[in-house]
Amino acid sequence: MIEARKFKPSNIIVHVLLIILVLINLFPLYWMITFSLKTNDEILGYSYKNEAGERILVPPNHVGLPNHWEWSNYEEAMNTGNMGQYFVNSLAISVSVILITVIASFMATYALTRLVWKGRKVMNKFFMLGLTIPIHAAIVPVFTILSKLKLLNTYAALIFPYAAFALSMGILISVGFMGDIPYDLDEAAFLDGCGVWKIFIRVIAPLMMPAVATVGIYTFLQCWNELLFATIFVSSGKYRTLPVGVQQLFGQYTTRWGPIGAALTIATLPTIIVYIFLSKRIQDSFIAGAVKG
Amino acid sequence: MKRTFTYKLNIVLFLLPALILFVGILIAPIIMSAYYSFHEFNLVANTDMEYKGLENYRILFSSMLTNPNTGKLYANSMYLGDALGHSLVLAALSTFIQLPLALIIALKLSKGIRGERAYLSIFFMPVLISTVIIGRLWMNIYDPGQAGLLNAGLRALGIDKWLFPAITNSIKSSKLPFTGQWTGFRETALIAAFIPILWQYVGYHMLLMYAGIKGVPADLLEAAQLDGCTEGQVNRFIIIPYIKPILKVCVIFAVTGSLKSFDLIYALMKDTSRAELPSTLMYKLLFLHQRYGLGSAIAVVLIVLCFLFAVLISFAFRDKGAKVA
Numbered sequence: 001m002i003e004a005r006k007f008k009p010s011n012i013i014v015h016v017l018l019i020i021l022v023l024i025n026l027f028p029l030y031w032m033i034t035f036s037l038k039t040n041d042e043i044l045g046y047s048y049k050n051e052a053g054e055r056i057l058v059p060p061n062h063v064g065l066p067n068h069w070e071w072s073n074y075e076e077a078m079n080t081g082n083m084g085q086y087f088v089n090s091l092a093i094s095v096s097v098i099l100i101t102v103i104a105s106f107m108a109t110y111a112l113t114r115l116v117w118k119g120r121k122v123m124n125k126f127f128m129l130g131l132t133i134p135i136h137a138a139i140v141p142v143f144t145i146l147s148k149l150k151l152l153n154t155y156a157a158l159i160f161p162y163a164a165f166a167l168s169m170g171i172l173i174s175v176g177f178m179g180d181i182p183y184d185l186d187e188a189a190f191l192d193g194c195g196v197w198k199i200f201i202r203v204i205a206p207l208m209m210p211a212v213a214t215v216g217i218y219t220f221l222q223c224w225n226e227l228l229f230a231t232i233f234v235s236s237g238k239y240r241t242l243p244v245g246v247q248q249l250f251g252q253y254t255t256r257w258g259p260i261g262a263a264l265t266i267a268t269l270p271t272i273i274v275y276i277f278l279s280k281r282i283q284d285s286f287i288a289g290a291v292k293g
Numbered sequence: 294m295k296r297t298f299t300y301k302l303n304i305v306l307f308l309l310p311a312l313i314l315f316v317g318i319l320i321a322p323i324i325m326s327a328y329y330s331f332h333e334f335n336l337v338a339n340t341d342m343e344y345k346g347l348e349n350y351r352i353l354f355s356s357m358l359t360n361p362n363t364g365k366l367y368a369n370s371m372y373l374g375d376a377l378g379h380s381l382v383l384a385a386l387s388t389f390i391q392l393p394l395a396l397i398i399a400l401k402l403s404k405g406i407r408g409e410r411a412y413l414s415i416f417f418m419p420v421l422i423s424t425v426i427i428g429r430l431w432m433n434i435y436d437p438g439q440a441g442l443l444n445a446g447l448r449a450l451g452i453d454k455w456l457f458p459a460i461t462n463s464i465k466s467s468k469l470p471f472t473g474q475w476t477g478f479r480e481t482a483l484i485a486a487f488i489p490i491l492w493q494y495v496g497y498h499m500l501l502m503y504a505g506i507k508g509v510p511a512d513l514l515e516a517a518q519l520d521g522c523t524e525g526q527v528n529r530f531i532i533i534p535y536i537k538p539i540l541k542v543c544v545i546f547a548v549t550g551s552l553k554s555f556d557l558i559y560a561l562m563k564d565t566s567r568a569e570l571p572s573t574l575m576y577k578l579l580f581l582h583q584r585y586g587l588g589s590a591i592a593v594v595l596i597v598l599c600f601l602f603a604v605l606i607s608f609a610f611r612d613k614g615a616k617v618a
């Protein structure tokens with residue numbers, strides 16, 4: 001009955017409206033990629049004198065494809081702008097955070113759902129406090145702690161705070177997934193003589209692989225895009241992450257649009273390419289994160 | 294009986310990594326923030342903590358902030374009241390413009406439009422892009438010079454000829470004429486900030502609502518259609534009440550997200566004071582003016598407000614007696 005609606009003519013209007021929205025959605029990205037490949041003259045417009053000595057004005061090319069594909073913008077963003085290094089930093093930090101978050105939240109979830117003790121409900125609620133706490137709230141104390149431990153300007157300065165702030169969502173998602181694993185499996189393994197650690201590592205962890213993807217995707221996007229901690233806890237270029245690198249590139253190239261566009265594109269395209277291949281999975285992670293919260 | 298499942302040491306060991314991270318980096322710092330907020334001190338100059346009681350909160354809420362060394366007002370009139378006002382405006386715009394828009398599209402998409410998943414995937418995509426990148430991209434779109442996309446579009450359509458003078462006339466905060474400096478005036482900066490937020494997050498809310506609508510039991514919808522309900526009636530009396538828990542999550546996300554918002558404004562504007570938010574004000578106080586006590590007090594205000602709004606919104610969405618469905 002619902003299927004039959006597909007062929008109503010009124011749907012054409014809906015499609016037209018939706019396609020307009022799609023264009024609005026994609027246009028800024030198209031524009032970003034095209035201006036990343038243009039020369040400054042093409043972006044800003046310029047004038048020149050022809051043979052007769054008349055001044056000819058060339059208007060800026062706002063929405064068209066580049067007349068001349070200026071790939072050197074990318075070279076400049078990578079070399080002078082150091083985007084390659086920042087990319088590697090962001091990747092190293094994100095991967096470490098995912099590892100820590102997954103391990104810590106799986107272990108905690110196991111204790112919260114499979115082990116029997118008083119107060120586990122309260123403990124679960126306690127962890128869920130992290131879902132509403134804004135990341136800024138901890139900034140001064142974490143800064144002082146990191147500076148006392150001499151950890152400012154290291155990967156660790158970002159890895160541990162990010163993991164801490166990703167933990168609540170990690171536990172929330174894991175509780176859902178672990179609840180779906182039948183308790184019979186634990187009992188069978190127990191009767192075979194396994195202790196809790198063996199059960200956790202041999203039985204539960206392998207069955208939690210779908211949760212690794214969900215927690216991992218959620219955590220990855222948080223770290224990859226985070227700005228505030230990354231600005232404050234890391235000031236040396238050696239450990240700088242992509243968002244901060246882009247921010248700082250704007251200070252260097254206020255009037256040169258091409259390399260700026262290239263840097264924006266370098267920081268954006270990898271996530272979009274991954275999204276094209278994993279769109280359903282990524283969307284499901286966000287739904288799992290919100291619906292259970 | 295099954296001693297291994299109740300053995301205390303195992304429980305502690307399993308919880309330990311999570312507890313260390315969570316307490317060490319989240320809970321303890323928040324308690325420290327609250328403690329700092331009753332003091333004034335300077336981390337850079339390494340001064341002693343000076344107890345101030347509630348003085349920091351009184352200063353934040355009562356007046357423009359002044360520099361204690363010179364006794365003069367800070368440049369660009371820093372006042373928490375304004376910043377909170379701005380984030381409430383953003384919260385209202387998000388709740389009353391962004392969410393209804395997301396709901397309308399989600400309702401349409403979820404009823405078997407051809408290519409619904411493709412539409413949904415495209416609308417959701419900006420969520421994955423870093424807010425800094427989006428802020429910077431829109432900064433270029435709003436650029437008041439030759440290259441700015443928005444002004445070029447308005448000029449091409451001839452809209453600038455009447456729109457810009459109209460905006461100039463309505464601007465009270467400055468005598469400069471408006472020639473397309475969207476982030477340069479108090480009156481336009483907040484709207485200029487809302488547009489990229491709408492662009493980025495409408496797809497997120499749409500996705501959640503879409504998933505919720507897909508979870509409405511098919512027999513419920515069929516029964517309603519057999520009873521002769523129109524599409525509008527089905528939406529209003531069955532689907533919307535059914536997905537109320539998801540709508541609640543969306544409203545909480547929109548409101549607390551506006552309160553916490555930092556990246557976008559910080560990336561979008563060279564001078565954030567035109568659309569100052571609590572978090573950008575906090576950032577300035579901490580890292581420009583070394584007012585650590587005042588900055589911590591803003592952090593505490595933010596935590597309290599986030600919790601308060603989450604509770605209030607949950608209360609507003611509570612089940613009032615019998616459910617319609």
